[in-house]
Amino acid sequence: MKFFSTLLACTVAALSLTSCSDPSSENGFCDAVAELQQIDALSFEVLPSNDVAVRGALAQTSAQASRVAREAPLEIQGDAEVIAAFLSALTYAIDATKFEDPLQRSAAIGAAQQEFAGRLSNSVENLGAFVARACSPVPN
Numbered sequence: 001m002k003f004f005s006t007l008l009a010c011t012v013a014a015l016s017l018t019s020c021s022d023p024s025s026e027n028g029f030c031d032a033v034a035e036l037q038q039i040d041a042l043s044f045e046v047l048p049s050n051d052v053a054v055r056g057a058l059a060q061t062s063a064q065a066s067r068v069a070r071e072a073p074l075e076i077q078g079d080a081e082v083i084a085a086f087l088s089a090l091t092y093a094i095d096a097t098k099f100e101d102p103l104q105r106s107a108a109i110g111a112a113q114q115e116f117a118g119r120l121s122n123s124v125e126n127l128g129a130f131v132a133r134a135c136s137p138v139p140n
Contacts (some may be wrong), residue, residue, distance in 0.1 A: 019025055029068065033068055033131055035065075035067075036061070040061065051099035055094055057097075058091050062088050064086070069081045073134070075130075078123075079126045093105070093109045095106035
């Protein structure tokens with residue numbers, strides 16, 4: 001679970017580097033990213049030993065990542081969709097396994113990670129850079 005929490009935190013951190021302050025057509029996207037950042041902050045309060053809370057936090061994070069992907073401008077939408085799909089796969093891996101069977105759960109999480117190997121890190125990097133450019137406050 002610790003690896004899962006760390007991976008999720010890194011993914012969300014890359015998505016939520018900053019928030020929007022400049023009104024534009026990307027406001028919906030930037031607002032979705034800002035909300036994802038808030039959800040992520042709440043997720044840090046979840047104890048890995050609380051299976052119900054982990055499931056809930058992951059489902060909420062996954063749903064918000066899907067919103068980020070829907071709101072994403074076309075130039076970055078593919079990367080946002082990869083991240084949302086990965087979080088959806090992790091949510092399924094957790095939901096489809098029992099907390100009492102850590103071996104099964106680890107295998108399911110590993111399979112989800114393997115499915116996105118090679119694509120996820122590039123997508124996180126690309127989306128993080130885009131968020132930094134598009135959603136950063138304009139200097140005075």
